[in-house]
Every structure is written in C-alpha cells, then in structure tokens.
Amino acid sequence: MNGLEDLPAWAALLVAFLLLLGSGLTLLGTIGLARFKTFYERVHAPTLGTTGGAGAILIASMLFFSVLQSRPVLHEVLITVFVVVTTPVTLMLLARAAIYRDRTEGTGGASGLPGDEGVNDGEHTGRE
Template sequence: MDLIAEILISFFLVVAGIFGFVGSYGLLKLRDTMQRLHAPTKATTVGVGGVLIASMLYFLLIDGHVSFHELMITIFLFLTAPISANFIAKTFLIEKRDEVDIPGTQCDFGWSISDDPPNVKDAPQE
C-alpha cells in the first residue's frame, strides 16, 4: 500500500512540476496578453493544484488524517483562477478598444465592450 501511495503522490508532483514549468515558459515566450493569459492559469490550476492534491494524498494515505487546509486552498485556487483570467481578458479588451485590435468572435454581435460608449457631453446635467 505504501508503494502505491508513493507512486500516486510522485505522479501528482511530477505532473504539477511539468505544468508549472510549461506555464512559466509560456508566460515568458508568448507575445501578447491574450496569449500569455492561458499559460499562468494552467500553471496555477494544474501545477499548484497538483502539489496540493499530492500533499492531501500524503497526509491521508501515509499519516492517516485528512488535511482540510489544503482542500480549502485547492478549492479556492480552482474557483479563483478562471475568474482572475476573465478579469485580465476583460481589462485587455477594454484597454484595446479599437475594432482592429480586438480579435474577431465569429458571432453576429461581436464583443459587447467594443460598442462605442455613450458620449459624456450628451448626458443630462444635474
């Protein structure tokens, strides 16, 4: 049983290390924000998540008790990484408001933030 547990824990650590390395490499080598956005989110969710899952498995299978701290951190990371990636993408799209700079959506409506905002001068004064 200990050999199987050690192999399983080692597997999660190796996978987490590979994803952490690939995510770091992608963050350095990719050109713009929208391309760079994918690398760190995968490194966070799979890389750090793999280390936390390996730690939870170690405490469960080797020490014999459940580590709720690591479970809560893992859930927090899995919930917040997509939200932070969405915020970064929205910020990028708002910053690059020209239609030429924003990639196409292959939809009839396009990006909702690429529409021109209402003119502040035309707003009624209080």
C-alpha cells in the first residue's frame, strides 16, 4: 500500500464513493446483460458500464493521482473520450448485424421486429 496513507480524508472518502458507484453500475449493467431475454434488450445493458461506471471510476482515478502527486493528472481523460466515442460505434455495428441476421433468417425475434422497409435498397444486396 504505497501512497494510500498519504491521501487526505476527504479525497479518500470521495475516491471510495466514486469507486463503489462506478463498479456497482458496471455490475448492474452486466447483470442486465445476463438477465434480459432478447438481444435487443441486452444491447442496452453494457452502456451502463461504459457511461456511468467508466465515468465514475475514471474520475476517481484522476482525483486520486491528482491529489497524490499534487498536480493535475488528466491522462485518464483519454480513456474516457475513447470509451465514450467507441462503445456506441461497436454497439451500433452489433445491432445492425443482429437485425440483418434476423431478417435474412426470417426469425424476427420476440419483440415485434419491424419489416425490412428500405433494406433492399442495394446496401446489403451487393453480394447476392
């Protein structure tokens, strides 16, 4: 335990609170991932961990190192920006892949998948 003792009390309590909040949100998100019934509901679950959870833990990390080294340590902002920008991209790609697969197999899913209006506009039909 190097450094943890040097932290002033207010910072230690704030870091502890943010850590618990962030990891709790992440855990809730993955519990949702494990419990939801259909794929389209599950897509919503990881965003809980990547927005609230990652945000709280990264702020905790920034606060901890800034107070400890008594200078602003802001490089965690990079991870924040990166996670915020990339997670929507992957989830969007996954949702599109899922709806494409569901439509080509005609299963439709359990939640009233809308019809393929405008899908056959040449975007996906290039390979056939």
